[in-house]
Amino acid sequence: MEKPGQLDVKFQLIEGGIMPRYTYEGDAGLDCYARMEQDLVLLPCHWAYDEDRASHRLERWCDERQLDPSQLRQAFIHAVPLGIAMELPDGYEAQIRPRSGLSLQGLFCPNSPATIDSGYRGEVHFICANLKAEPFVIRNADRICQMLIFPVPRVNLVPSDQLATSSRGTRRFGSSGKE
Numbered sequence: 001m002e003k004p005g006q007l008d009v010k011f012q013l014i015e016g017g018i019m020p021r022y023t024y025e026g027d028a029g030l031d032c033y034a035r036m037e038q039d040l041v042l043l044p045c046h047w048a049y050d051e052d053r054a055s056h057r058l059e060r061w062c063d064e065r066q067l068d069p070s071q072l073r074q075a076f077i078h079a080v081p082l083g084i085a086m087e088l089p090d091g092y093e094a095q096i097r098p099r100s101g102l103s104l105q106g107l108f109c110p111n112s113p114a115t116i117d118s119g120y121r122g123e124v125h126f127i128c129a130n131l132k133a134e135p136f137v138i139r140n141a142d143r144i145c146q147m148l149i150f151p152v153p154r155v156n157l158v159p160s161d162q163l164a165t166s167s168r169g170t171r172r173f174g175s176s177g178k179e
């Protein structure tokens with residue numbers, strides 16, 4: 001039952017998915033979990049400049065950790081399934097954002113904050129890449145990102161020949177630091 005300041009949103013679990021949850025009371029974001037059939041290894045972005053060497057580098061890295069590279073799905077950038085679909089009320093969006101702790105480990109979300117439209121009924125995904133020098137492994141049920149839900153006004157575009165003046169005017173791109 002919805003209370004003041006709360007919003008009911010229908011979430012559907014996809015087989016193998018885990019319901020997002022607030023980890024601590026007072027958290028703004030619902031933590032979301034990877035739904036992976038196979039472990040994923042995100043290769044460091046800079047390896048993409050020398051793809052021929054990337055597989056040798058990965059083999060060596062796996063050797064040192066007694067991992068079998070043939071058991072790992074490899075990618076430079078990947079849309080990780082989150083095991084959930086949703087029915088957002090009209091006038092709302094969900095945003096998918098990285099978790100700071102994983103960002104400090106080099107996990108990068110190129111479209112952050114990602115937009116989940118209210119009409120989208122497919123599985124929600126987290127798009128990510130690896131900015132660090134070492135490969136980054138994502139496994140099933142890893143708590144990989146967080147979701148926040150916001151109201152979004154439907155905008156009526158009003159064609160206008162003239163806009164009201166403002167103190168910023170047309171200044172941009174660091175203009176406030178210059179004389």
Ligand SMILES: O=c1ccn([C@H]2C[C@H](O)[C@@H](COP(=O)(O)OP(=O)(O)OP(=O)(O)O)O2)c(=O)[nH]1
Pocket residue numbers: 096111114115116117118120123124125126127
């Ligand atoms: O990180 C993301 C981004 C998007 N989506 C899903 C939900 C969203 O509603 C839909 C479309 O996203 P978006 O509008 O950002 O993508 P697009 O490239 O503009 O695709 P489209 O032409 O389908 O709108 O894809 C995700 O699951 N994860």
